[in-house]
Amino acid sequence: xxxxxxxxxxxxxxxxxxxxxxxxxxxxxxxxxxxxxxxxxxxxxxxxxxxxxxxxxxxxxxxxxxxxxxxxxxxxxxxxxxxxxxxxxxxxxxxxxxxxxxxxxxxxxxxxxxxxxxxxxxxxxxxx
Numbered sequence: 481x482x483x484x485x486x487x488x489x490x491x492x493x494x495x496x497x498x499x500x501x502x503x504x505x506x507x508x509x510x511x512x513x514x515x516x517x518x519x520x521x522x523x524x525x526x527x528x529x530x531x532x533x534x535x536x537x538x539x540x541x542x543x544x545x546x547x548x549x550x551x552x553x554x555x556x557x558x559x560x561x562x563x564x565x566x567x568x569x570x571x572x573x574x575x576x577x578x579x580x581x582x583x584x585x586x587x588x589x590x591x592x593x594x595x596x597x598x599x600x601x602x603x604x605x606x607x608x
Contacts, residue, residue, distance in 0.1 A: 490599065497588070506531035516579065555600040559600070
């Protein structure tokens with residue numbers, strides 16, 4: 481499989497990951513909290529807004545996947561999204577604790593960070 485096709489598939493995977501999570505937390509956030517026995521926030525909107533942001537990022541990843549070379553500059557925003565999430569979750573995880581539901585997403589996002597950086601660097605080399 482060539483590098484360009486692999487990169488496209490990877491960004492489609494990132495879009496599916498964030499899009500599915502975004503839709504789940506947009507449509508039924510309170511059911512998720514109940515299932516994992518987590519005290520929900522006092523209003524669903526506190527979860528639904530970040531869920532909608534995940535959907536926006538899923539669209540961004542689809543655009544990167546369609547044309548990685550032309551949309552290389554968008555990868556930085558994906559890196560910043562994943563770094564932001566990891567910073568919050570790992571920060572609480574290692575200091576005061578965080579519910580287990582958030583931990584697998586943080587680990588996945590660390591992997592996404594590494595692969596986004598590799599993709600971005602690879603595309604930078606192609607451009608020059």
